[in-house]
Amino acid sequence: MRTESRVTRKQVGIRDVAAAAGVSVTTVSHVLNDTPHTRTSEETRTRVKEAAANLGYKPNRLARGLRTQASGMVGLITEEIAITPYAGRIIQGAQEAAAERGLTLAIINSALNPAPDIEPQLLRALMDRQADGFIYATVYHDEVVVPEEMHASPAVLIGARDRDGDIPSVMPDERAGAASVVDMLLAAGHKRIAYAATSVDVPATRGRIAGYRERMIAAGRFEDRLVVEAEAEASGGYRAAMALLNHGAAPPQRPTALFCYNDRMAMGAYRAAAELGLSIPRDLSIVGFDDQAPIPYSLYPELTTVALPHYEMGAWAVETLSALVEGKGEYRLLGAHSTLLACPIVHRGSVAPPAAT
Amino acid sequence: MRTESRVTRKQVGIRDVAAAAGVSVTTVSHVLNDTPHTRTSEETRTRVKEAAANLGYKPNRLARGLRTQASGMVGLITEEIAITPYAGRIIQGAQEAAAERGLTLAIINSALNPAPDIEPQLLRALMDRQADGFIYATVYHDEVVVPEEMHASPAVLIGARDRDGDIPSVMPDERAGAASVVDMLLAAGHKRIAYAATSVDVPATRGRIAGYRERMIAAGRFEDRLVVEAEAEASGGYRAAMALLNHGAAPPQRPTALFCYNDRMAMGAYRAAAELGLSIPRDLSIVGFDDQAPIPYSLYPELTTVALPHYEMGAWAVETLSALVEGKGEYRLLGAHSTLLACPIVHRGSVAPPAAT
DNA sequence: CTGAAAGCGCTTACAG
């Protein structure tokens, strides 16, 4: 049972506080907001603060927003991301950064191939609520053309560049991440490091293979037959691994390490290794990419992989957006600069030095 | 390049529309909102609508909210759900239902073990924005005590009952889902159906094993040694499957079907089957639970499992909440009723009739 | 140091 009073009692407003403290609403507003260039006697300040606390006064943000023309709300449009396994952390990063700044996040989950109407409709809903700005998080494209409406507000992009070059963006440094995997494998003593590639043409595929090739070439270890292409799924990883490993040949013929485009492919590679009687990591080291739950810790041994900086991208986005919002008007100046965030290796159990041969 | 005018042009307000149409703002408001018990000449109506369309008038929801004391915004508090793999669909279901009703969803991602302050802080942010009500989505508990503040507003619970019995709730019908799996397996001809259980004491564990036992007993097939407990992870599934299958015994000794508490355990069971040289589904049928991406379609053969009604629970929640909000004041009357939603089997490739013995 | 008053953009009795 609850005290009904809490439910029904009228909201206390700034006027109630003013009355209780025996001052004007102006003064209440000033002391509660610490309005700059305003002096109020210490005595009055404490009287006001006490009154506010006693009454449990909570300013109505709607009213404030109406008056100040700033809602303190930012919209996060996620392209399927809310229903995509790995990117809830974007939301988390954005939300924590928003909370620090007193901003509220309103999330719009747009479809990957948005129905022509629904996304603008949701976007409008937020604009009608005077959202101060927008973050558009894509599932990873090169370039994206953001909804027309977004150009009228401060905006920031996650995972893609703006085709019109207007909007700041952030994305993972796939290339550096892949390069660091090769470095790590090389340092562990591997010489024949294969790559299970995939052919979809997105930044992730290009960046990862570029990082791989670059380092393999630099180390003088690159060979065409070390990379095979397949679908970016477990089944593709199985096929690629079979092609790479099943030459009936022992090392040095056979690769001692297999770097997979993503964790799903790595999962298929585990199955291939099992069928070929190869023990991981003794006979074969495997590295994935994405750190896609729950794969890495569901495999045996647990999969060493590369994490995407989802949390960091979310936080970066609201930080940048919030700067844009502050510096209204000239926010175009920041322009199209695009930031790359590091992808750290998550070390687990699937990498070991190659067996002595 | 964008037309700067769009960026800088002052927002058009209801007054501009009134001026353009040569009527009062009262009239504009009436025709645009179709205010009941109000008649306006057809001619005036069209004039107003045209003027609004020409000017691209979009009502300021902040102002409307301030006036009507209803923000049209509902808060969705998710306990780690935004960063949990399988429940983005709750958000999606809630969002689509909200959009249909002209409501906007604001999402708060609370931690599983919330820091004592952060969650109430976010909740307050939404209350200060005059949210009309709240949905609290838990990761699955029996009962939960919702934050004190929520009791002051219409509210609805996903995945748990309210300890105080005040708040309507919805959850998956785990028991019926598990029962339907046993029925399906029985119908396929299996007699020895094992269950890989887990011992954490949450509704999901109890409901699933209850459904299993109930049907096995009804069919006269229940045996204690058909169920073994392990951790609810791939490693536990591996161990349980090994214990169940590795008696060196062929059917009819050995179970021909294995129902796993969740998909992660099923994943471990696949590995055990492979090591034991058992082919799925020829030698062993496996069924999981959760339909947790990307496991079911990353396994070979793809895993038959049971889906949780996330989308439906999300939609149910906003529908119910919206009813509560409409019927303000007496919303307590709806009270603690708790709704169960069906968990459908998703048929894939891991079930077949038992091999003839 | 403090306050009266205008105004943010709407809706809604109420009057005509």
Place this chain on the structure above:
DNA sequence: CTGAAAGCGCTTACAG
């Protein structure tokens, strides 16, 4: 059928 006016709860020049 239509409109003038009050008011939702704040903030902010401006005056004193």
